[in-house]
Amino acid sequence: MVRAIEWIDDRVRILDQSRLPHEVSYIDCSHHGMVVDAIKTLKIRGAPAIGIAAAMGIALSARGLKADSFEGFMDALQPVMDEMLSSRPTAVNIRWAVERMKGLLQRNRERPVEELKGLLIEEAKAVLEEDIEVNKAIGLWGAQFIRDGDTVLTHCNAGALATGGYGTATAPILMAVEQGKEVRVIADETRPVLQGARLTAWELMQAGVPVTLITDNSAGALMRSGEIDLCIVGTDRTARNGDVANKIGTYSVAVLARENDVPFYVAAPLSSIDFTIPSGELIPIEERPPEEVTHLGGHPVAPEGVMVINRAFDVTPARYVTAIITERGAFRPRDIKRLARKGVNLTELRVKP
């Protein structure tokens, strides 16, 4: 399986996704500035993956810091954390990673500085390992819904490349394959940025999973002709009521799936469920530059000056979602809000295949 990021020999090795699928090259970051640059220039992307990168970047910078006291150490580390935060200002996972590293240090403030440096490295590695564990759990819960011989449609890239490993939407597929099931994947190319063509198709080919690329326009016709058995997509943010914000076009896939009685699953780590937001209507939708639509590889494909609407995400209402697959099980969207409470009987709540 492809690894987007690893800690190897006191360096942070990042797979340069901006060159995929044409060139597989790695950046061995010896300085946190290289990690910041990789995040900024989208060499590494995907919410979990950039969270891991931020944690590793902080650990990397700490190694070289000279400080006599906890306060001096924190003062020296603060600009690094600020740099991480500003690399992708809206990334929730970077903020989360920075807070986690800070919390670790505060809890261990009595220890010598040299020991703290080691703790940061261990914590950064743990962030990666925990992400992989979460995805494997999503994979196991999700694999139940994939039968031997099934064809799975996915949209955009919620794959290993977006995470520490296994991906979210791809984890059930990889787990089903590990269980010996024969699984084929249909990957939407996912305009405008073509993450499906460039990343999902590539990483599944690397993993030896048979994958067929289609234009986003083709998904509906393939569902109607019975060529797709189920859909699994990722999510950027899921609201308390089970409404799912994800890459533009996800809503269309969901509607077409329901129209054709094709189950539609969302792979969502609990960290991506925002229990503070009551409904998907309240999730702000980012408008991206028109050039993503009007230009391809730097070349114009549309008339100069044409107006463009280019929203990054759409919201799929909960009623189109068969189940939301988390690391604690698969649940009906309307039951997601109950996961925030204590003492819930998860076994009863789980959706069975």
Add this chain to the structure above:
Amino acid sequence: MVRAIEWIDDRVRILDQSRLPHEVSYIDCSHHGMVVDAIKTLKIRGAPAIGIAAAMGIALSARGLKADSFEGFMDALQPVMDEMLSSRPTAVNIRWAVERMKGLLQRNRERPVEELKGLLIEEAKAVLEEDIEVNKAIGLWGAQFIRDGDTVLTHCNAGALATGGYGTATAPILMAVEQGKEVRVIADETRPVLQGARLTAWELMQAGVPVTLITDNSAGALMRSGEIDLCIVGTDRTARNGDVANKIGTYSVAVLARENDVPFYVAAPLSSIDFTIPSGELIPIEERPPEEVTHLGGHPVAPEGVMVINRAFDVTPARYVTAIITERGAFRPRDIKRLARKGVNLTELRVKP
């Protein structure tokens, strides 16, 4: 309004659509071989437009032919007609144009050859004019469904560029604008070949109609947010039961429209309705080269060797179609079959806005 093809000063002037939207250049064909080449290399495309080109190409070649008898004239013209037929072997409109020109000659076989040459030119011009008249009629019937201030979604290019003028799907829009209504258009870019971005957006900008380009992925979200009032698309072939074959992705637009209570209209000249085919299931779907999906402007955007499904068309079942707009009125899809009968009361059958 843009003209894809015209007869000017005994030459056939073809707008080179392969260079759009970046360059507006015309090819003045003085020899029928130039017309054949323009058809083959997609400098002119769209079923009605290439039918017109074939008729004009035949008239053009006839001008230079030397023959003493009707038989000699026909013998000399036959290779030209064969060349036209082989330029796009599956194009129904080219066959239709060739038969029409042949029929004209047969009916006038007693006339001198020089006179026949003139008749061919008049007939070719008539083919163009009749196409424009058909589209204007579609436009008038269709404009009824467009209210002042409406936003219309269209898919692919069924515009002036695909026809002699006005287009089919665009005719109601242009007519509504001529009637003084304010109309905005949302154009799906239409992967893989991007006819929406390259052609529809361009020709509507030329006509002064406000047009906004979107990725095909965005149409659903815009319907859900109430930003689209109606959809109008063209058709390559409509079956007797009202099932509509059109550019891949049309089915998705239709499903999303119904889900969001957005009316979905198909602009279909009677010549595109195949009364011999009982259902859309029987319409063969062309599979196109994978490179259309894996490459953009000659550059790869997907991993080498990835499998691809690239169907040119899909079939939208009649139940998703609000009305089919023809040159004789707009009809419910289930009533289309009655248009083939004589003595039908069209006024009763027509769908009112």
